[in-house]
Amino acid sequence: MALLPSTMRAAVITAPGAPDVLRVQDRPVPEPGPGEILVRVRGSALNRADVLQRMGRYPAPPGVPTDIPGLEFAGEVAASGPGAERWAVGTRVTGLVGGGAHAEFLVTHQDAVAVIPEALSWEVAGATPEACITAYDALQQAGAAPGEVVLVHAVGSGVGLAVVQVGAALGCRTYGTARSPAKLDVARALGMTDGVVHGEAGWVVAAARRWTDKRGVDVCIDLVGGPYVAETVPAMALHGRIVVVGTLAGQETSLDLRYLLGKRLTIRGTVLRSRPLAERVAVTEAYARTVLPWLAAGTVRLPIDATFPLARIAEAHALMESNATTGKIALSFD
Amino acid sequence: MALLPSTMRAAVITAPGAPDVLRVQDRPVPEPGPGEILVRVRGSALNRADVLQRMGRYPAPPGVPTDIPGLEFAGEVAASGPGAERWAVGTRVTGLVGGGAHAEFLVTHQDAVAVIPEALSWEVAGATPEACITAYDALQQAGAAPGEVVLVHAVGSGVGLAVVQVGAALGCRTYGTARSPAKLDVARALGMTDGVVHGEAGWVVAAARRWTDKRGVDVCIDLVGGPYVAETVPAMALHGRIVVVGTLAGQETSLDLRYLLGKRLTIRGTVLRSRPLAERVAVTEAYARTVLPWLAAGTVRLPIDATFPLARIAEAHALMESNATTGKIALSFD
Numbered sequence: 001m002a003l004l005p006s007t008m009r010a011a012v013i014t015a016p017g018a019p020d021v022l023r024v025q026d027r028p029v030p031e032p033g034p035g036e037i038l039v040r041v042r043g044s045a046l047n048r049a050d051v052l053q054r055m056g057r058y059p060a061p062p063g064v065p066t067d068i069p070g071l072e073f074a075g076e077v078a079a080s081g082p083g084a085e086r087w088a089v090g091t092r093v094t095g096l097v098g099g100g101a102h103a104e105f106l107v108t109h110q111d112a113v114a115v116i117p118e119a120l121s122w123e124v125a126g127a128t129p130e131a132c133i134t135a136y137d138a139l140q141q142a143g144a145a146p147g148e149v150v151l152v153h154a155v156g157s158g159v160g161l162a163v164v165q166v167g168a169a170l171g172c173r174t175y176g177t178a179r180s181p182a183k184l185d186v187a188r189a190l191g192m193t194d195g196v197v198h199g200e201a202g203w204v205v206a207a208a209r210r211w212t213d214k215r216g217v218d219v220c221i222d223l224v225g226g227p228y229v230a231e232t233v234p235a236m237a238l239h240g241r242i243v244v245v246g247t248l249a250g251q252e253t254s255l256d257l258r259y260l261l262g263k264r265l266t267i268r269g270t271v272l273r274s275r276p277l278a279e280r281v282a283v284t285e286a287y288a289r290t291v292l293p294w295l296a297a298g299t300v301r302l303p304i305d306a307t308f309p310l311a312r313i314a315e316a317h318a319l320m321e322s323n324a325t326t327g328k329i330a331l332s333f334d
Numbered sequence: 335m336a337l338l339p340s341t342m343r344a345a346v347i348t349a350p351g352a353p354d355v356l357r358v359q360d361r362p363v364p365e366p367g368p369g370e371i372l373v374r375v376r377g378s379a380l381n382r383a384d385v386l387q388r389m390g391r392y393p394a395p396p397g398v399p400t401d402i403p404g405l406e407f408a409g410e411v412a413a414s415g416p417g418a419e420r421w422a423v424g425t426r427v428t429g430l431v432g433g434g435a436h437a438e439f440l441v442t443h444q445d446a447v448a449v450i451p452e453a454l455s456w457e458v459a460g461a462t463p464e465a466c467i468t469a470y471d472a473l474q475q476a477g478a479a480p481g482e483v484v485l486v487h488a489v490g491s492g493v494g495l496a497v498v499q500v501g502a503a504l505g506c507r508t509y510g511t512a513r514s515p516a517k518l519d520v521a522r523a524l525g526m527t528d529g530v531v532h533g534e535a536g537w538v539v540a541a542a543r544r545w546t547d548k549r550g551v552d553v554c555i556d557l558v559g560g561p562y563v564a565e566t567v568p569a570m571a572l573h574g575r576i577v578v579v580g581t582l583a584g585q586e587t588s589l590d591l592r593y594l595l596g597k598r599l600t601i602r603g604t605v606l607r608s609r610p611l612a613e614r615v616a617v618t619e620a621y622a623r624t625v626l627p628w629l630a631a632g633t634v635r636l637p638i639d640a641t642f643p644l645a646r647i648a649e650a651h652a653l654m655e656s657n658a659t660t661g662k663i664a665l666s667f668d
Contacts, residue, residue, distance in 0.1 A: 269594030
């Protein structure tokens, strides 16, 4: 540890509030515990959860820094804790954490990281895990099979675009919804078959019937929640599966049980952040096995809308809240 | 076919309405088509769907008599259609049909029946398939595992009591809700750990927390629907699964997505009646493999509250609508 600094720069939430409550401050470099590694962060990205955490609406889970946001990272192994012998110093690794990635160093369990393929830059490797793991995991939970029709709400978000690309890699036909035609254009350029802009009551079922010759969609990955769930239920095919990943549009919905029973639908909720270590290890291993090779080969791409240095973290938050971006907002270090 | 009569007695819905629209009339004995068998019905039972069909609210699916209710049967193979060589005349078989079981004869596919173990009477064999197949199938769809906690709404119904017994046979701890303490007593005598009578808002979660040391229930088989779904969601454990099988209490519910996501819940709807032949064959084979041996051994019992001869079908319907029964209402023939 001799060559490591004792302090690091970190994006710190000084109080709940607007983007300007974020300050880049000096913090002690964390110490890796048993089984843990210290990672020198080279790339990261923003997620909606960072904004909610900054507002005081999404506290960090136990065991992670309470005031440093950041859920994904790419970086080099800088040191290892007791018994953590898996990786040599300098190994390029990427993964998810419950928080703390918007800092120059973080600690994580040695089994909760994946080795970064050579072809991937720090910027890409740091901006893809959260979106791609969420997308792949949600599609797996939905049992999305080749030839099936997948609909994703908020297709212009990082996770939305990842569903389009990962869904296509799994052999699915993908459709999406967004608040603006420009976001649909980006998704189309990434392989989305068709999309529709948010509309009047019945807009989802109308689009789904048009796209599927009235059969309905097999899988919906819903990043929006609220009334979108109720709009989506009649748009599903027999045996359809809805996986709700986000609730930006609200936490209450109505549910018409006639469709649920008659079409034998499944609705499931999921979150990544609060999962225990064993599950975080499992989704990271799946990411290393499937999506990382696709990213390295260019089969899966995830657009980066803008990249900010850590010092401009408040601007990055403000941009995310504008809802004007399509794809990821990345963070760079140094 | 020489010894078979050309006409049979059947319970016929003469018009949509109250129980007295049911008349026992003469009908032609149906002809088994390719792959089908003719069954001389010896036992059957009522289901809620029969009442709804009589009221004109649940039309028969395609391919079954439109005006003769009846979803389950036990009887003897009386004749076989072209290519249906699987069963000898006289074989005792039981199964589900989409309708037409409340008559002296019915036709069904030769692969959609199970052989009745010797130990079972016509009365029991004719009154158990619908409840036990629904219960077993719902518990399977929920992935109910040994040691898990299973809650069933409307535990006093045939399906409810079957969930208690089949759930116990699968190694689960079962709990139930009902509209009256007397129904809970019957369920307790059949192995239900504990139960609660319908109450004020929050009643399900309060009982579930008491039963599980605040952990919540793993599986809910919901035969009631409507507001019960919203009441049940907060009562579930992490990774809980709700399977909605009935909507007696209504077809609309609200859904709190905070619980759906935070607890990573799954809500699924299911129906048996409209399933295609291949699926009906599969659930019948599962019934033959698992529940029928349990019924024969006495591991699983399903109480029969009353038995009516076919001639008194209207009384049987009136009794079911009274909601005063616990367990099955059986029909006898001859």
